Structure formats: C-alpha cells, structure tokens
Amino acid sequence: xxxxxxxxxxxxxxxxxxxxxxxxxxxxxxxxxxxxxxxxxxxxxxxxxxxxxxxxxxxxxxxxxxxxxxxxxxxxxxxxxxxxxxxxxxxxxxxxxxxxxxxxxxxxxxxxxxxxxxxxxxxxxxxxxxxxxxxxxxxxxxxxxxxxxxxxxxxxxxxxxxxxxxxxxxxxxxxxxxxxxxxxxxxxxxxxxxxxxxxxxxxxxxxxxxxxxxxxxxxxxxxxxxxxxxxxxxxxxxxxxxxxxxxxxxxxxxxxxxxxxxxxxxxxxxxxxxxxxxxxxxxxxxxxxxxxxxxxxxxxxxxxxxxxxxxxxxxxxxxxxxxxxxxxxxxxxxxxxxx
DNA sequence: CATCCGTGGTA
DNA sequence: TTACCAAGGAT
Numbered sequence: 001x002x003x004x005x006x007x008x009x010x011x012x013x014x015x016x017x018x019x020x021x022x023x024x025x026x027x028x029x030x031x032x033x034x035x036x037x038x039x040x041x042x043x044x045x046x047x048x049x050x051x052x053x054x055x056x057x058x059x060x061x062x063x064x065x066x067x068x069x070x071x072x073x074x075x076x077x078x079x080x081x082x083x084x085x086x087x088x089x090x091x092x093x094x095x096x097x098x099x100x101x102x103x104x105x106x107x108x109x110x111x112x113x114x115x116x117x118x119x120x121x122x123x124x125x126x127x128x129x130x131x132x133x134x135x136x137x138x139x140x141x142x143x144x145x146x147x148x149x150x151x152x153x154x155x156x157x158x159x160x161x162x163x164x165x166x167x168x169x170x171x172x173x174x175x176x177x178x179x180x181x182x183x184x185x186x187x188x189x190x191x192x193x194x195x196x197x198x199x200x201x202x203x204x205x206x207x208x209x210x211x212x213x214x215x216x217x218x219x220x221x222x223x224x225x226x227x228x229x230x231x232x233x234x235x236x237x238x239x240x241x242x243x244x245x246x247x248x249x250x251x252x253x254x255x256x257x258x259x260x261x262x263x264x265x266x267x268x269x270x271x272x273x274x275x276x277x278x279x280x281x282x283x284x285x286x287x288x289x290x291x292x293x294x295x296x297x298x299x300x301x302x303x304x305x306x307x308x309x310x311x312x313x314x315x316x317x318x319x320x321x322x323x324x325x326x327x328x329x330x331x332x333x334x335x336x337x338x339x
Numbered sequence: 340c341a342t343c344c345g346t347g348g349t350a
Numbered sequence: 351t352t353a354c355c356a357a358g359g360a361t
Contacts, residue, residue: 006342023352059356096360130359140357150357170340197357206355207350237353266344273354290346293345326346 012161013216019185019192023148025215026195030204031057035064036140040190043074044117045141046126049133050101057201063092065124074114078105093326095268100128115271118142131177131273139193143274146181148193149173152200157223158232159204167232242297247273247328248307249286251336257307258322266293271314271322273331274307287335291327302331 013021031037034057036048047067051060067088067305071077077085077280082102089098104127116137117123125133131149138146149157157176165172177304185192203214209221222228250257258271285302291298314322319329 034345054344054356055346055359056348056356091346094358096344097358121347128359132358136357148357151355152357166359193357201357203358234354240353291345295345297344328346 010221013219015183021215022195023191023214030198041143045137050097050128051134066210074105078109082252090323103127119174133260141188143190145189147184148176149180150199156200160220245298245300246276246279247302249302249303250306255313257313259311261275267325268326
C-alpha cells in the first residue's frame, strides 16, 4: 500500500492519466471564455501568443480586442505601417514583439501564401515565434500535439516531478522539455495545453498555491515532500542599476516636439521627447519622473528647451496616433495637457 | 549562454 | 518601499 506521506512513495501519473486528469479539471475549472478562445483562428492565436509573452492575461485582453478591430486579419496587418502597428502596441511593452508580429504577417503573406504552418518546426521560422510560441500555436490554433514550456509549465513540472536545480539552466530546461514531450497527449491537444496554463496560473501559483484544489495533489512530489514553496528553485536576485535620463520638452500651441527613437535600445522606434546626453548648464527643469524597466531604474529629468535637432512637432490632439513609451505619455498627460 | 528588452499588479 | 514576476524571443 502506498503511503503518501513517505518521501519516496510518490509516483507521478502516467502520461495518459496525467492528461486525462488535468483535461477533466480544465473543463470545469479552467479559463474558457478568453477573447482569443472565441475564435481560435491561427491569426488570433498568433496575435494573442505574441502579446502574452511575459505579459499577464488581464493586461493583454484590451490590447487584443483593439488589435483585432484595427487589424482583423493577416493581410490587413501586413499592409499596415510600422507607426500604425506601434500605435496599437503602445503601453504593452517589449516593443520588438510588435515589430516581430508585423514582420510575421509580411512573412506569412509573401512566403507562405497567407497560411500559418501547423508544425512547431515550420512555425519557428516565423519572426517572434520561439520554442514556446511554436508549440502554443500548434496546440491552440491547430489542436495538434505539441510540447509547450512556459513559466507556468516550468513551475508546475518542477513541483509535480520534484525537479531540483535552476529551471533556467540549460540542463534543467532540457529536462522539463523532455517531460513536456513525454506527457503531451495524442488528442485533445488544445485543451491539454490550456489545462497546463490554467493550472499554473490559477492553482500552482508562484506564491500561495492552492494545493487543496489541485487535481494533481495526490501524485505531486513537491506536495508530498513539503517542498512546494522550495520548488522551482529561485534564481539569485539582482539589484537593478539606476540610470539618469534627460528629456527635452518643447511644447507650444502647435504641439510638442517628438523624435522617433532608433531601432536599438530601449523603446525602439517609439516616439519620444528628445533625449539629451547630459544635463545642460543652467537647465530649466520642467519636472521629473521615475520608471522601472526589467533591467534598470530610470530617474528622468524633463528640461524646458528646444532641442538642437528639432524634428517633428506633433499636435497634442494627434498624440494617440503615435506610439509613445508609457511613462512619456503619462508625463505629457499629467504635466502638459492639464495645463 | 548571459543580457537586453516594458509594464502593471501584488505581497 | 521593495521585490517579484507574468502564455519568452533575439542576439
């Protein structure tokens, strides 16, 4: 007789049992009314998956709804301008995703006759589609078997199989992908993939996981060995460096001067207040703001001045049509428009 | 393989 | 306030 409290007694379910268990759970407790599930077309799935990279569902939903209205299909997106694309993406972050999605539309239209491929290998050729997204599109758009490993699956599998070690290391990462391949079912691929993500997002959460509600609680290694809070292994925390930034503000009745940033660095190709390399002497400070990126903090000072290479003055009413970085847009709204 | 790339929510 | 982190990918 199996003693579930003994550390070496826990055996994971076989793949077929595992899939059946979480698919049954998903049917009752999973998320089944997300906007990109209404019509799980390849295009809708592509858009949603690119938007969802490192971004929470609740944040993506309004962006997805607007995006589909403005760019209802691949052909429309492929014909849009980069500025139109960035204007729709503004505020969502990780802006290379927007340009990748734009490139993807052009690639599929010109190279693939407008049809997204249905295998992870072919999908990997699409700009912005990596190992996770290739599997996700295969499962969600085509309901075909594919391994998916994202943050949810890493956490779920590390706990369920009791995997020690840094999940970001190549060795552990390979181990998790191998499990994902081994456990993917031959049918119900879409619902299985959704079940994995739903379990990770709503039950097997990073903090305060709801193990008492988990359909896998009887065979979870971490739960049986009281290591739910120890797995997956946390990565070493890093303190973010702080950088100073100086931005030029030149606003009058005709609008505000903005420049389009380069394709490299932060906020690529977005429209921004001209950035100064240093604080000019006798600068007239208009205001300041702080902003936190994923890899550094920005202490920004806004200077009243006319930039030497002034380019484009944009009417304030037209700002919505340009892609602006979130903190720049906020600053203009709170410190310029309200005066 | 490590770093770069946003933003907002939450404890 | 601080720190963590989310349907990762490109280089």
